[in-house]
Amino acid sequence: MSDIFSQPLTNLAEFSVSELSGSIKRTVETAFDQVRVRGEISGYRGQHTSGHAYFSLKDDRARIDAVIWKGSFSKLKFRPEEGMEVIATGKITTFPGSSKYQIVIESLEPAGAGALMALLEERRRKLATEGLFDQTRKRRLPYMPRIIGVVTSPTGAVIRDILHRISDRFPVHVLVWPVKVQGEGSGEEVANAIRGFNALEIGGAIPRPDVLIVARGGGSLEDLWSFNDEIVVRAAAESEIPLISAVGHETDTTLIDHAADVRAPTPTGAAEMAVPVRADLEAQLAGLSARLSSSMSRQMDNRRQGVRALVRALPSLDQLLALPRRRFDEAASGLGRGLELNTLNKRRSFERTTSGLRPDVLAHGLKQQRQRIQERMQRAESLVERRLLQAQSRVSSSDSSLRALPARLLGQLERQRERVAGAARRTDTAVLHRMSQNRSGIAAHDRILQSLSYKNVLRRGYAVIRDDENRPLTRAATVTSGAALSIEFADGIVSAIATGEGGPTEEGVSSAPKKKPAKAPISGPAGQGSLF
Template identity: 75%
Template sequence: MTSLTASDSPSNLTEFSVSELSGSIKRTVETAFDHVRVRGEISGYRGQHSSGHAYFSLKDDRARIDAVIWKGTFPRIKFRPEEGMEVIATGKVTTFPGSSKYQIVIESMEPAGAGALMALLEERRRRLGAEGLFDQSRKRPLPYLPQVIGVVTSPTGAVIRDILHRISDRFPVHVIVWPVKVQGEGSGDEVAAAIRGFNAVEPGGPIGRPDVLIVARGGGSLEDLWSFNDEAVVRAAAESRIPLISAVGHETDWTLIDHAADVRAPTPTGAAEMAVPVKADLEAQLANLAARLRGAASRQMDLRRQSVRSLVRALPSIDQLLALPRRRFDEAAAGLGRGLERTTVVKRRAFERASSGLRLELLANRLSQQRQLLADRITRSERCLERQLLKEHNRVTRAGASLASLPARLLGQLQRERQHMTALSRQSDTALTHMLARSRSAVAAQDRVLQSLSYKNVLKRGFAVVRGEDDRPLTRAAGIGEGLAISVEFADGRIAAVTGEGGEPVERPSMPPQPKKKAAKPEPAAGDPPKQGSLF
């Protein structure tokens, strides 16, 4: 039996190195997509890199493509890109062979909308705001000195450590943490369930009911903070009977829970500072206020006594109070007549100046000037029309000359296409010849394997196959009765025989002599099993 190896099978495929293949793909992509327009939402934008380039992605609801704006192109962008903004980018697609990635190099960009997520967020904000979930009248003031604080956040992040550390420093109180996921699938439902769970705690029970709740998470992108824009979270925050502080992200990060919460904190640490005051400051302030209260009461009484005495001495009479208004009234009455005379003179002079400019000669001169200006404009328009007609006539003449040379270019193009088809036909004939040669070699190899596995090659070495009356091979001597008609198959034919034991063999008519040539394989009867003999 022969075996085929990979080196035995010929192939006409060209072998490329990794660099050659990557370079070929790069040239193909840049040739096919050298100028494209892509509409998508900006994702992962962090501003310009230290090198001056900007790296981010464009995405829609099913795919994402990396994008880059080079340093020299960035000043030509007419607006500042922002996270979540939907834009239409124009550029070319290229590949980065170092990591087998492709990206679009943006040459110009224009806004196309606020992005799918931003549009969804704005629509949800309007809808929930119309229901009154963000009204200021629903918001409750925070308790000044809470005894129990409930925190809804991840138990493993730095946020809970910052909150606990800040509360311990300012005013140590009992803190209950409800652990939840703050990002990913199902995180919004966990946050909503935690808020409702704290509200379900009965006052005076084994677990203290919180006086204030803090929902906190660190900063991140719009996608990372999307759980806190979930409608279930917003409704749970608006329905909370316990005052709630929202501390999601940093100062610039806004989510819908910030609108529904009673108070929004810029950071989780700021939420802890809003929840509790500084105990030492309270004690110092209380002592200071008590001392100031006592001193202020004493000084206030003294000042009031002095003020009453001064007012009694300085209180003027009625004549003194009315003297100045009475004088102003007399002066105004005296100047009223003179003012009317001066106003009449001024109005008369203004009327005379206006009437002097309405003479018939002036109106006729102005009309003549306007008529001359109109005639000049008509003349210039006629000249411009003549120049435009001459330009169009020259353009039509050039187009006619170009159309006259078109058949010659078409014949040249047809000749090049015919040569290309001839070359492709020769290549296909060569490939077909190679394929037929490989197929013949494979069939010959399979035939040699089949001949080497045939039992007739074993018969040529002196073995025989014994078959019963039903022409089935007999594999064991046990179970074969005496006087059974059998046939024995040799390499050059069959003979008939009868089984016996001990006595004289029974005479059986022998089979007619076979010609000295290779016996033909008998055709199996319909329904018979395949005849594969056993050797013994």
């Protein structure tokens, strides 16, 4: 009893730890349900596997824990980074499990434009150091693209302005890759769209664009922050397709503008850069065609005048052909006389050649050749006989002189005798072979003589007419009336008397009309009559 009464009396309510922690939590959340805190991000390691982000905000004298739930993180305009000074909007709450308080951030923004611009400048210097903004990497836009790829929001006014401007200037095929242009994940979508267009195969099911346009309307620095993301800048720099950056208005500048091949002041300006004006091209083409036609006309006139001047300097056709015409006339006038002289010379040459081919001359030559061959054969036979007799005499003398030699020399003597006998046989064979060759040669000459003989011609129905001195007659003009003639046929000779005179006409034949020859009376010892 004494212990109970010894305790001090108080009217304070008694709380459990959980009750006290819950009361403090409610009090803090009620008093600080919406606050804005300025501080520097510390301990940021990105999103947790759950999607939440845990870090701290600090200044030079205090520190407060911060958390961004997964649902709020996806709505942030830009991602938090370590060391960034920001202004966080949210509410203060406690964590009873560790008796700590923290701020639950619902929105986050840089602490003033100066801080955001400092971050942008630092990123720009980093990427420029890597060479992503070098002018040597930039490519020229195609003059007349067939397909244009556009990376932008499909629901904004930007895509309508681009399509309308392209349709007005030069209608071409446009492919639109829809993306978010601000907010969480917009940078990744823009980068994936650029890489997706570059991944298309040439000639594939989806045509590959000839030029890309990355476009977005105007806005604040925070609204355009997705186009300052490093992933977007690298995708633009790596693009193999020429890329036009059309983000914001003319005064807005983002990092993708430095990495793109061309920067357009507005999305409409990007459409104007991508395609030419069709009407201007048609007008330019018409002007060039007109200039070409005019130039061709002037050139033809100049050439025509030059040709006329050259024609005036050339001599007339009659002057050019006068000398060749005179030469032709002289050659034509001398052609008939030249042909007559050439024919006469050929006839004389032929007569000289045929004079040596008369049968009596050929027979006489053949007879002389035969005599010479017979004489040579007789001399060869006599020479062989003499040499054989000489050899036999030598052999006989040698045989008589060698009979007294010893028996051992008889074998050698017999071999010599056989050699001599073999030589004699070979000599006879050689002589006979030579005689056979000579006979073959004579036979060949005889065949040639027979083929050239006029008697072969007589067998075909011709005849040879000779005068009384047995000379062949070749022209009718040399035959006089009453001349005695002999006509040689293939089977004999007929005597005849010429009864008329004939002279050559213009065609080289007798002008007398052809008549059937009358049957001549039989005369002469052979019973043959005249044919004329």
